[in-house]
Amino acid sequence: xxxxxxxxxxxxxxxxxxxxxxxxxxxxxxxxxxxxxxxxxxxxxxxxxxxxxxxxxxxxxxxxxxxxxxxxxxxxxxxxxxxxxxxxxxxxxxxxxxxxxxxxxxxxxxxxxxxxxxxxxx
DNA sequence: CTTCTGACGAAAT
DNA sequence: CATTTCGCCAGAA
Numbered sequence: 001x002x003x004x005x006x007x008x009x010x011x012x013x014x015x016x017x018x019x020x021x022x023x024x025x026x027x028x029x030x031x032x033x034x035x036x037x038x039x040x041x042x043x044x045x046x047x048x049x050x051x052x053x054x055x056x057x058x059x060x061x062x063x064x065x066x067x068x069x070x071x072x073x074x075x076x077x078x079x080x081x082x083x084x085x086x087x088x089x090x091x092x093x094x095x096x097x098x099x100x101x102x103x104x105x106x107x108x109x110x111x112x113x114x115x116x117x118x119x120x121x122x
Numbered sequence: 123c124t125t126c127t128g129a130c131g132a133a134a135t
Numbered sequence: 136c137a138t139t140t141c142g143c144c145a146g147a148a
Contacts, residue, residue: 023130034143035130042129054129062129070129084136 004033005041014097015053018078020087021094022057028115059086
């Protein structure tokens with residue numbers, strides 16, 4: 001549904017330069033949406049969306065044709081990688097949505113906080 | 123309606 | 136770590 005996609009895009013716009021989020025992290029904030037749906041939304045992502053800030057839970061680039069390009073974009077934004085080539089989550093993990101986004105969410109502030117806490121802030 | 127297919131994820135091996 | 140297995144679930148065929 002287009003509505004879900006818009007929710008997903010809105011969240012990704014919350015991820016700032018030098019930060020990265022996983023498909024699962026984004027999905028967990030949109031009721032009824034799973035990781036695979038976030039991935040599906042990426043295929044039709046608006047050209048101005050910073051799609052490359054979304055990676056897999058393991059820290060690797062998802063398996064798609066633009067993976068190499070994605071790695072370059074992230075590097076250019078200052079994202080660092082570990083020996084195995086995966087993004088260093090402890091240094092670049094997205095902190096969560098802004099206050100403004102939370103207010104617009106159907107979910108309670110507490111629920112959002114619990115979800116974000118589950119990402120293991122480190 | 124049934125099957126197949128993923129820019130995924132968590133757990134098991 | 137790397138691989139495999141299975142759960143998920145919206146679209147396409």
